Amino acid sequence: MEYRPLGNTGLQVSSIGMGCVTFGREIDRAASFQILDHALERGLTLLDTAEAYAAGASETVLGEWIAARNAREQIVLATKVRGTLTRERVINSAEESLQRLQTDHIDLLQLHNWDDETPLEETLEGLDRLVQQGKVRHVGCSNWMAWQLCKSLLLSRSNGIVPIQSVQPPYNLVQRDIERDMLPLCVDQHIGVLSYSPLAAGFLTGKYRRNGEVPKGTRFDVIPGHQRIYFTDHGFATLEGLEAVSQESSQSMLQLSLAWALGHPGITSVLIGARSTDQIDQAFAAEKNGLDPELRRRLDEISNSTDLHPST
Numbered sequence: 001m002e003y004r005p006l007g008n009t010g011l012q013v014s015s016i017g018m019g020c021v022t023f024g025r026e027i028d029r030a031a032s033f034q035i036l037d038h039a040l041e042r043g044l045t046l047l048d049t050a051e052a053y054a055a056g057a058s059e060t061v062l063g064e065w066i067a068a069r070n071a072r073e074q075i076v077l078a079t080k081v082r083g084t085l086t087r088e089r090v091i092n093s094a095e096e097s098l099q100r101l102q103t104d105h106i107d108l109l110q111l112h113n114w115d116d117e118t119p120l121e122e123t124l125e126g127l128d129r130l131v132q133q134g135k136v137r138h139v140g141c142s143n144w145m146a147w148q149l150c151k152s153l154l155l156s157r158s159n160g161i162v163p164i165q166s167v168q169p170p171y172n173l174v175q176r177d178i179e180r181d182m183l184p185l186c187v188d189q190h191i192g193v194l195s196y197s198p199l200a201a202g203f204l205t206g207k208y209r210r211n212g213e214v215p216k217g218t219r220f221d222v223i224p225g226h227q228r229i230y231f232t233d234h235g236f237a238t239l240e241g242l243e244a245v246s247q248e249s250s251q252s253m254l255q256l257s258l259a260w261a262l263g264h265p266g267i268t269s270v271l272i273g274a275r276s277t278d279q280i281d282q283a284f285a286a287e288k289n290g291l292d293p294e295l296r297r298r299l300d301e302i303s304n305s306t307d308l309h310p311s312t
Contacts, residue, residue, distance in 0.1 A: 001043035001284075004268050006076075007165045007192035009138040011107060013076050015262065016283050017046035019196055019271035024057025027275050032061045033068070038277040040074065042284060046269050048168070048194065050080035050112055051097055063102035072103055078194075080142055080168075082112030090126030094135060110140040110168055114148055121155055128161040140166030140192070146181035153189060164191070171195035171267065173204060173242060173257055173303040174235050183266040196271040198261035199254065203230040206243060206253050210236040241302030249295060258286035260299050 002015040018039050023032040036047075049058045059079060066072050079101065081093040094109055109130065115123065130136040141149065141164050149164060156163035167186060169178045175197070186193050199205055201219045208220060208231075220226045229235075246253045262270050262283070272283045291299075 002287075003045075005192075006108070006138075006194075006268055007186075008190050009108075009165050009192065011076055011138065013046040013192075013194075013269045014044045015269055016044055016287060017048055017194060017269040017271040018044055018280075019273045020047060020049040020058045020062055021053045022058075022273050022275050023049070023054070023061040025054035029061050029064065031275070033065050035274050035277055035280065036062070036065050037069070039274075039280050040069075040071065042280065044280070045074060046076045046078065046194070046271075048078040048196075048271050049101075050082065050110075051093055051100075052080070052082050052112060056096075056100055059097055059100035063100050067102045076107045077101065077103065078108035078110060078140075079106055080110040080112035083115075085111060085113075085115040085118050085123040085126070087122050087126035087129070090123060091130060094130050098135060105134060106136045108138050108140050108166060109136040110142050110166070111144075111164075112142050114141075114144055120152060121159065124152060124155060124159070124161055131162045138162075138165050140164055140168060140194075142168035144169075146185050149182070149185060149191070166192035166194055166268075168194045168196060168271070170197040170200075171264070171270075172198050172200040172261060173299060174200050174230055174238050176303060187266060192268045193266060194269050194271055195261065195264075195267050198270050198272065199257050200230055200235075201226045203235065204239065204242060204253055204257040206239070208239075210240075238303045242299065245295065245298055245302065251295075254282060255286050255289070256291070256295070256299065258283055259289060259291040260296065262287045263291050263296065 003012045004015055006013050047062060049062050051059060079097050081090055097106065127139045139162055144167060149167060152164045167182065169182060171178055207215060207218060214221050242253050242256060246256055274280050
């Protein structure tokens with residue numbers, strides 16, 4: 001396992017991180033503990049959750065595991081606040097997360113969404129107060145656009161308050177928008193990048209087909225909003241191209257997709273979700289095996305078709 005600096009925070013995070021969205025929602029406490037034990041044994045130390053995951057159940061399960069294993073000093077703990085991001089809301093949410101997580105501080109508190117209603121200065125002031133109180137060490141954002149990050153950095157510098165130091169965007173063979181503006185900005189400003197959804201919520205594993213039925217119980221059946229993102233001409237063209245490369249190279253679509261995301265030099269850590277320990281091992285195998293330059297070139301070409309995806 002490789003450990004990398006998260007921007008200018010001073011934190012070292014594992015190159016593979018655990019996205020804890022499945023805990024308390026798709027898997028129970030016992031299965032979650034088994035996955036967390038296995039991940040820590042393999043050297044995975046970045047654990048990312050959110051108040052919104054299973055209405056707080058993910059944080060609760062994670063907090064119980066941390067307490068049971070006395071693991072707080074062995075991990076980098078990240079969570080998120082979402083919704084209307086007033087100063088009071090940000091502070092109260094963090095305090096509630098601290099209780100569920102059974103800890104006195106959060107290593108990385110992230111804004112889960114952009115809030116058009118609340119002045120950004122007020123949101124940042126809430127984060128700054130938490131840092132000053134020692135309840136939060138560093139702050140980040142998730143699902144922001146590059147101009148929004150720029151605005152926050154300017155406000156932090158002009159007001160002398162804590163800056164955003166990491167971003168958490170989706171990044172996979174279908175969703176590559178961050179390559180245009182966000183990744184160059186993060187490199188320039190030394191911002192950490194914790195990408196998620198390397199398998200496009202399972203789309204890139206081959207279980208969905210153009211004009212086919214959505215299998216019952218799959219992520220796209222449970223959360224139909226994923227269909228809007230991935231069930232497009234570009235999405236299915238990428239999927240079909242990936243399948244062709246998989247057959248020619250004798251590597252699974254899953255392994256190719258994971259290796260492609262894990263090998264990008266601009267990504268600090270790739271967050272994976274898991275419902276079994278096998279899924280953790282798959283990510284470790286993909287990182288170990290890597291992707292040779294010719295396969296990466298072919299996958300880049302397949303997923304970057306300008307006629308199907310003119311914004312890239």
